[in-house]
Each structure stands twice: as C-alpha cells, then as structure tokens.
Amino acid sequence: MCYGRFRNVATDGLRPPAPPPPTNHSILTTRTHARILEGQTVIVPGTDLTGAFRDQYTRTYRHMLLARVLEDRLAAVYRAGGKIVGGVYVGRGQEAFSAALGVQLRKGHDVYGPLIRDQAGRIAFGEPILDAIRTYLGSIKGPMRGRDGNIHRGRPREGMPPMISHLGSFTAVINGMLMARRLQGREAERAVGGTGIGDGGLSTGAFHEALNQAAVERLPLVVAVANNQYAYSTPTSRQFACHDLIDRARGYGVRGQVVDGTDLAACLKAFTDAVQRARAGEGPQVVIGKLLRLSGHGEHDDASYVDPALRKGQAGRDCLEVAQTFLLDQDWATAAELSAWQREAESEVDAAFAIVYREALPDPYQESWQALSRADLVEGSSHAGPEL
Amino acid sequence: MCYGRFRNVATDGLRPPAPPPPTNHSILTTRTHARILEGQTVIVPGTDLTGAFRDQYTRTYRHMLLARVLEDRLAAVYRAGGKIVGGVYVGRGQEAFSAALGVQLRKGHDVYGPLIRDQAGRIAFGEPILDAIRTYLGSIKGPMRGRDGNIHRGRPREGMPPMISHLGSFTAVINGMLMARRLQGREAERAVGGTGIGDGGLSTGAFHEALNQAAVERLPLVVAVANNQYAYSTPTSRQFACHDLIDRARGYGVRGQVVDGTDLAACLKAFTDAVQRARAGEGPQVVIGKLLRLSGHGEHDDASYVDPALRKGQAGRDCLEVAQTFLLDQDWATAAELSAWQREAESEVDAAFAIVYREALPDPYQESWQALSRADLVEGSSHAGPEL
Amino acid sequence: MSITYLEAIRLAQQEALASDPRVFLYGQDIGAFGGAFKATKGLHEAFPGRVIDAPISEDAMVGMAIGAAIEGMRPIIEMQFADFSSVGFNQIVNNAGTQFYRTDVPCPITVRLPSGGTPGSGPFHSQSLDSIYAHYPGLVILTPATVEDAYTMLLEAVQIDDPTLFCEHKYLYYHLKADALPDEALPVGRARIARPGIHATVVAYSAMVHESLRAAEELAAEGWQIEVVDLRSVKPMDTDTILGSVARTGRLLAVGETFPWGGATAEVISRVASEGFHLLDAPPQRLNSKDTPIPYHPNLWKVHRPTAQTIASSLRQLLRY
Amino acid sequence: MSITYLEAIRLAQQEALASDPRVFLYGQDIGAFGGAFKATKGLHEAFPGRVIDAPISEDAMVGMAIGAAIEGMRPIIEMQFADFSSVGFNQIVNNAGTQFYRTDVPCPITVRLPSGGTPGSGPFHSQSLDSIYAHYPGLVILTPATVEDAYTMLLEAVQIDDPTLFCEHKYLYYHLKADALPDEALPVGRARIARPGIHATVVAYSAMVHESLRAAEELAAEGWQIEVVDLRSVKPMDTDTILGSVARTGRLLAVGETFPWGGATAEVISRVASEGFHLLDAPPQRLNSKDTPIPYHPNLWKVHRPTAQTIASSLRQLLRY
C-alpha cells in the first residue's frame, strides 16, 4: 500500500517484524512454547467444543498457517530484492480475526471484500494462493495481469472484488453487491457480504457513509474492524476519542461485538454469530477485534514506533501460537501433526512459487492499453499517449 | 441552496409554508393563541427563571422574532419575483434552536459557522440584517458583493465564515479556526466555535471526519444538530437507522444532549451548558434539537410530503408562538409589548430593505474577475475567458 | 405534443426501467418526491422498489452503484447537482474508472450530473464537470445539447458497459423543446453538424451549442456562414468530424462553459493544431467561462460564461484574420 | 554536501517553521514518525506542537487548514500520496479555491502532493493531479523539477496568500541531488530555460523535465539543439517564455506525465496555437501518459509515461516535418 525505501529490519531486542522463517524449523520451539503458556485462550462460555466447531477451528487454523507461511515467503522474496517491487503488506498477528470471517462465507454464494491484512481471510474464503503470488510478482496469469499489485487484487465475478487504496471506499461497493441481489429478487438466498476496515480507516468519510448506508438499507453486511492499535505509525489516540469502538456501531444502529482478536475460538464464535444474524435479516453487524499488527506497516517499515507494552500485552500475542496451544491442549492435534501441517503449507507455497516463477511478466507490446471495455469508445491512439 | 422553479404554494388545508405576514397584524390572533395553549413550554428543572435568564430569554426571543419577520419578507420579495433569483431558504420553526446557540457566542471573540436555517442564530451572534438583505439582493455593499447569494454569506475576519453548499464540509473549517487559536497560544481566551448540521448533513463523510477530528483534538466545538425530520423531501428513516441520534455523539466520544427544539427555554439551557463545557476545556459538545421545518426546503417547495402527524405533534409547534406564551405566562411581557416588538422588527426590516433597494447591483465591468488575492499570479486575460 | 429536455430525461429513465430489469435509480429525493428537478417524477410509483432515495452520501452512492454494476445491474445515479459529485469524485475516477482495466470486469454505471449555469445559482449549483471527468481514463462523458440527444444518449448511456457521466444542462431543462422523440440517433462518439457553414467552424457542446447557433445567426446577417459542430460527447471526442469541418472552413473557435485552464476547448484546439495544422488559415481560438468561481448575481453570471454575443465577437475577430 | 530533492523539501519546511510562527504542519504520520517519505523527519521534535499527526481524514485535513488560514495561520498539509487528495478534492477546489473570490479574505494554505509515478506503485500511488487542480479558479499549482526549486518554491508557497498545491515528484525524491541550496530563485509564475536550443522547444515540468533533457542530449548527438523549457508552475503558466522559445525554434513538443485528455500539455499547445500560430513551422505536438490507470508492473509502467526514448522519437518526427 505504501511506498517506501527498503530498510533493514531493526534488531532491537523486540520481536523484529516478520523475520523470514527458517525453512525446516519445528513451529513449537521452546521459546514459542513459553509465550503460549503465558497467554491462554479464553474459552467463550457456550462454545461447542466438539464436532463441527473442532472441524471449523482446525480448518481455520490451517488457513491461518498457510497465510503466515505465504506472507513470510513474500516478505523474504521482497527483501531479497528484484522480484517484488512496490511493497509487501502482511497480516501477521491478524490471521485469526481475518480467517474467522472468511471461513464463514461461501464462495460462489457470499461476497467478500478483503482489505490490506486479510491474506488469511482470502485463503479461508477460497482465493487460491496462486492469485496472491501472481499478483505480487506481476504474472500475466494472475487476476490483475501486472496492472495492479500486491493486495489490490480480486475477482469481482467470483464475489471478491479488489479494493482500491483509498481506505473506506470499498465498503459501499460491498453494499452495492448485496443491494443488487436484493433488486434481483434473490434475498431468499440469504447471501452475506463480509469486509474489513482498520482503526485508521474508521476515520474516513467514505466508511462512515457506507456503514450508514448499509444500516439504512438493512443490508446483510458484516464488517470486521481490525483494531490493531496503529494506522501506519499513528496510534489510536490520534485516530478517535470514543471510550470504546463498540459505541461507533451503536451510533449507526448496528449491532456490535468486541473480541480478543488473538483468540481464534473467540473470533470464530463472534463471526459465526454475526454472519448468522446478517443472514437472518438482522441488518449490518460489526465485529471489533483487539489485536496488534505484528509487523511493520509494510515490509519496508521496522515498526519501531510500536509501544513495547502493547507487544507484551494480550493484544500482542501471536494468534497462530495461541491457536497451536489450544489445538494441543484440546488434543485436537499432536505436535507431530502441527509440524506436518506446517510442512504441507510450505510445500504448497514452494510449489506455487515454482509455477509463478516460470510465468511470463507483462509485455507492454501485448498490452491492450484500453481502460474501456467498449473498444469503439476508446480514443484514437494519437490522443492516448506515447506510441510504443 | 437548491434551484427550483417558482411554484404556487399549495393551499391544502395544512399550514402553508411561510405565508407572507400581513403587515399590521397583531401577532396573537385567536387561532395562534389556541395553538399555543395546546403545547406548553416544559420548564426544565433547575432553570433560573429570574434575572439573567429572563434577560437572555427575552433578548433571544427578539432575535427570533426579527429573523422571522426578515425571512417572511425575503420570502414575499422572492414570490413577488424579479428581485431575488435563485432561492430563499428560511429557518421557520428553528429560530429558538438556532438563536439559542448564537446568543451564547460573543462576536469578536468566539467563532460561529451558521448553516442554511440559522438566520436567527446569525442575528443573535450579531450579524446585521443588512448583510442578509444585501446578499439576497446582490448589493455590492454586501459582504458577498453579488458573488455569492442567500445563505452563503459571512465575514471570515469577524469570526463568521460563509458556508459552501457542500453539506458537512463547513465543520472542519470551524475546527481550523479553533485550532489556530490554540497554535497561537490563545487557549486562555477560551473562545468557542459554534456551528450547525441537519439530520441530512449527518450522513456526509465530511461531517464525520470533522466531528471526529474535533474529538481527537478536543476542540471547543459546539454542534447544533437540527433534526427537523427531513432533508429536503427525505425523512430521517432514509437518512439513518440509529435508535437515537445521541448515540452518534457517543460514538465519537463527544458529550451529547437532546432538547425539544421548539422550546426556547430548553434550548437556552442546553446550549448554555454545552458552551460552558466547551469553554471549560471539556471538548466538543453536541446538542440535538427535535423540531420540524415549518416551511418548504426553499420557498419554491410546498413541502407537501411532510407527514401531517408531525405537524400536529410536539415537534410541529411553532417555537415563536411557544415563546410568546411563555413570555406572557411568566409576566415577562404583556401582549402590548409583544406587539410593539413585532412592529419594531418590522420597521427595522422595512428600513433595511429601503437602504438596500437604493444600492447598486454588481457591474460586470467594475468586477475584478480575480480569484486570487495575489494579482501577479492571476493568468493573463487571454487565458481567462471572454473579454467584456 | 411538446417535450422539454428535462422531460426527455425523465422519459428515457422510464423507458430504461420499463425495458431493462437491470436498471434502477438511486439518488437524493428521487423517490416519491420525484427529484429536485422532477426528472424522476412518477417513476417511484411506476417501478416499485427500483427508484431509491439515498442519504446525503455521494461517495457511498457511487460506491453502491459500482458494486451493483459488478453484480450485473445497471444503476443510474442522480447527483442533485453536478457540483456535489465533487464529494463522490474519488469513487468515480479511482474506483469506477479503474475497474475494467484492473479486473477485466466492466462497470456499467451511469451518473447523471445536472450541470451548468443558470441565473442566481451561484458557485456551487452551476458547475460543469465534463472536463474534470474526461481527464481520467476509463470514463465516458456525454454532453447532450438537444432534447433528442438527451433522450437517446441517456438510453445509450445505460447500455454502455463502462462508467458513463451524463452531463445534462440545467439551463436547457425548460428552455429547450422538441415535438417528438426520435427513433434513431447518431452513436455515442459521433459529433453532429448542428449548422453547416463555410467561413469558420465553432466547436461546442451542451448549452454552448445554442449560444453558438445564435452567434452564427447573428453573423449570417453580416454575410458569414458559420459551421457549428455539436460534440455530443467530449470523451470520446470525434476528432474526424472536427477536422472535416475545419478542412471546409479553415478557421476554428472552440467554445466551452467550463473554467478556462485545460478542459474540452484546450483538447479541441490541441487536436486540430497537432493533426490539422495545415487546414488552418488562422490561429485557432477558444472561449470559456472566466477563471473565477461562478458568480451568483445574474449581472455577473451572464458575462462569466460565453454567450452568443461574446462568441459572435470572437468570430468577427477570427474572420478578420 | 549533497542534498536530495526530498531533503530540500524537509529543509524548506524546517526553515518555514523556524522563521514564521504562523506555519504549522498537519498530515498522516508526519509527527514523531517523520512522514511516509521522511519529509518531516525531526521536525516534530524541533517544533513541539507544530507538526501534527492527522487521522485518515483528508477532507477534514484540508478543511481544518482553511479555517486555520482564515485565522492567520500558514498551514502546510501533507497528503501521504497525491492520489489520496481525491478525497480532499471538494475542500480544495470548492472551499479553499473560492474563499478569496467570495469573501475577499485570502486563504493561504499549502497542500503538499507527493506526485508521479515510481516503479511498482500502481494506479493509486502514482498519480499527478496538477492538471485537475489547475482547471479550477483560485488555486496556484507549483511543479518543481529541481532540488533548488523544491526548496525555494516550497518556501514561496508558504508565503503566497492563496491556496497553493505543491506537486512534488516522488521519482525525484532520491534521484535528484544538488550541492547546495540557492539564495535566490525565479519568482513563481516564471518558467526557466533548462537547456537552450534552436531546432525545437520541449515544454515540460516536474520529472518530465529530466526525461526531456535526456532526450535533448540524445538528439544533440544527432546534431539537433533542443531547447527545454521547465514550466516550474503549471498555473500560472508562463506563456511569454513559452512563446519566446517557440519564436526561436519554430517547433513545439509539450510533455506531461498526466493522463492525455486535457491537462497541462493541451493548455500549452492551445496557448501557442492561439497566440503564437505564426511562430510555428510545424504542427505542435504533445506527449502524455497513456489513457489507462497507471500500471503496477515496471514493464508496463515504464512505457505508460513519456520517457527520454519516446520524447526523442517524437522530437525526431517533429524535426522531420
């Protein structure tokens, strides 16, 4: 999203942002284990810990894991230089919150509008990781064909349009997709639209207008507000002044929940409820996740401005580690299984990169250079900039 | 504000919008009296009914009265045709709510950003009625010199900048004026900024950004939200979905109050409190007035879409009549005094019109046609449109 | 029967709603009220649920249209005044305008912009934004000057798969009348010779076509035959027709109601200077509104924009060369 | 000592803050963080309370600046990218731009717009909005092409009593260096002959000046002496210097990085065609970016905008005429 010079990662004793993972490590190192024991998953009362929930939890965990492995790799490729220009923006620390929404939505039926840090949600919704890698690397086989990059990708026809950079302006687009279904008389299908916004994006007029619009139209919109404590370098104290973001939802007449965004169980519960209510016709739902961006704003940013106390607190927990402990504690997975899943994710990412590395990059001489679908309305080449 | 063809006022049995007042009538006709008796002023507990309050109430009433007389005249001139083009936008029914804020602010010290229906607030703040008449008629002696019209007027150097039409975009300007004083080290002066917004304007992204900005900066801003039930023809049900607008304020971390906007005593109390708190450094304050626009959107509009039930309810009371009853009931004024004040207001308006009618209208050959203050940066005339 | 420009717009929307289930209307006060100008009068009742009142949220209005278009709808957005589209500007140029290029999925939205000056409307209810939007890739900008074009081009706008800005001129709403609506029309992208001539070409669009025609009339009395080209759409701009006309007359005046820096008239002059230089017998000239906000008072307003009188005097100078 | 274009911008802001108590800075992440590009690095500490982090609210950022300017301050607003000013567009063109004309009270705000393309930045972090803002009355549009101009023009911007858009080019941030900062400069509104020549004139601004200079260099090897005019500000535009140059060379190519329809190059061509027609020995030509969103991948990006290579080939065609 943001342009910046490449910088070395600060190694200042705090956890450095997104270090490239050693290729063959076990995910449960001693240090990791210690951290997990410090911060336990709070099991939300009433959570069904059997059957369907176990299945959903485990599936979602694996989406999170794949997102983490993929983004670590993208960051490493970015740092190595040459292949990825522009920037890499990861969702480290936000995978549970992101995937917990994505996994509730059915591709081909629901609508999903992922934002900057929603790699995990995208995977959970069903975006192939090839789309991500192709877009970052600019492959002409990717959905954006080198025309747009990194997180600015999507497939509108498959219910997942691409965001534009201007924060807040995406939400109304999701509203429109839901409105279309209503106008087409398809409300009985009970499709839902999920999307995200950050603590910073909340300040945009565009988001205000869109959430209000959804409330007035009582659209089945679910908004995941990822309060990761910072908008780039700006702390929430410079972004809003309300006591609790839940009050924002109330101001629109919209139902809100607050969850610990580092706890997958809590996130799944909240989004299951929100999506169910939206499907049932109860109108827009807001879920606010308390968490911390465990990376720089982009990989060019060392995030040295982040308050160390936040890193050490509940919001600073790594949701992936929290989920691992939970899986082990519940006996839903053994350490060996976790390692196997990790290796599977790595192989999947390896394989996808191997494919994309062989693909062609865009060729300006093959490019249509047409911004309109109606070719007969495109201005003659003499008015359309330099010829090749 | 809005362009429209001249239309005859519907005489459909409902109160027609803003009928031109008979010149020599007594304000307390039998019919008027009857209405007043139906809806009593609710005296807010703790209201000081003596001395200063009586004085303030009476003064504010006279501002309201002058605004009503002035706007009725402007509407009549508009209907007669020829002198006023474009439109006339009145604050009929909103005078108490508007003036109650304006009267709290000290010209030359505080900042005031009046909106469409704030003629009464303008008078209360100290804008001479000549400014209004000159702007409507386009006199070159007016503050806008024919360059802008009707309610788009102000004197930025005197703490009262003019709004632009784009709703919501004015609030941040008031923030900036307050911010300037802070940066100039003048916070000890405890100047306050008052401004307004309608139930429709609340939907704009611009207003959201600005109120949030004021909250983050803890600026001494007082926002009068005139919920007059309609934005042009659009009822509030198509504008927002929250249970109570007070929730909006909370969503910004801003203190809010709701008042009966037809009751001058309640309005004065609310704004006295809000302005005091803002002066004391408690940050932005929102006061929501429940009332009804007792006119068309502009004088071209017969407002036939207004729900008759609203006209008959509490919000449909005429704040001027309510105040008259209150003055009589409290023995703060006699019927004869009320009539005398009315005549004074009429004379004042007569006299002002007489002055303005003799003033020159803008002459395109005298006009500077320069949009920049730095004359040396103005483009040569050959690039600046048709020569005269 | 006599149909105004405004009524043609209303009828086109009625026709679009009646013939295409994908069409819906969204805008402030366009429902039961029928719109600030009554361009949607009666449509709310005739097409239940498809003519929808919007909150005062231009950004979200356009955003909603984009989403609906992606899902196969054909939204028509009414801005209450073109001037207020400045608040939906980002969605129009950055979201709608880039959609097809980025995703290969078209974005068929129509945004109606009640445009242009009328006496007493002032700086914020008078603007023409055609040239602002035409600057951006991915948008089609229609600027109808006649009742017939208002009707057929709005119908065509709805059928165009790309985001289309329909710049309808408020001054023409009531001033322009036609006896009947046409069955056929020039396609979008083709200019029209509004009046043939041999001594000079005036290229204009929207309300300025009529000022130019009046100027041509005035000059006819002086023996000059002025050709008036009505662009119909400023993007795409029909360079061939412009060049064809200049080939006949050798003289060019471009007239527009937008502000003078850049914009449609600069685009016309540049194309002719670059591609038809040898056709020109005199320096090409242009006439726009003045480089100030649009003034409120009619005394000022009527000299702020080009008029038949200033067009005629520019033409006299051009012919003297 | 070697000073980059970016450092010049930082130093100008430091100088403005130090010398004028009315100056303050407002923008996203510009405080302790020093800005997305580090253009305000260290200023938050050096000038406590005067370098203020804004929420992600471009509309309110500009609105706030207008109010502060009315009260006698000299705000500098940093947009994180020029592209995001589209969300503050209404405040810039309709509120700041009309303030003086409507009220006679000037509105001295400076809005810094990190502009222009860089590889990999894509459609929403690469735009140049100079031509959009120049279209509106009441605004001054600066487009510095050199380290020296970046410094002196930003200082001058703060002193100008009118709303000034400072279009700084991101590609030049690190690519351009100077040995020292100047003590004097041409006034705003005056163009500069960046390279003298006799065979053709290239009029350019911002990053395109450097592409043009490289093209001129290339053609020098072929025996052509190309004059390069650096506009420095696109509004006001220094028509006299342009005409003077065309009078010497008889040939004109206008080069800009904005989209092709309308904009600065059309304005240049139109002025010369209207006022300097007889000076031209060949049809004036222009070169802009292509009429699509700005593509992300460097392979596409580098042919989307004009480059030394395409400028040189346009010049060869122009000289062949």
Ligand SMILES: Cc1ncc(C[n+]2csc(CCOP(=O)(O)OP(=O)(O)O)c2C)c(N)n1
């Ligand atoms: C309207 C707008 N202004 C500025 C930016 C530049 N920008 C990109 S991301 C970002 C911070 C976003 O913070 P937040 O919404 O909290 O999301 P996070 O990065 O924390 O996930 C900013 C300022 C933008 N994208 N859009």
Ligand SMILES: Cc1ncc(C[n+]2csc(CCOP(=O)(O)OP(=O)(O)O)c2C)c(N)n1
């Ligand atoms: C951004 C914007 N969109 C549209 C308009 C046109 N408009 C002028 S007044 C109005 C209704 C305002 O309603 P409200 O805010 O409730 O104020 P009221 O007229 O009721 O006092 C509208 C839609 C505008 N001025 N600004």
Ligand SMILES: [Mg+2]
């Ligand atoms: Mg954040």
Ligand SMILES: [Mg+2]
């Ligand atoms: Mg209202």
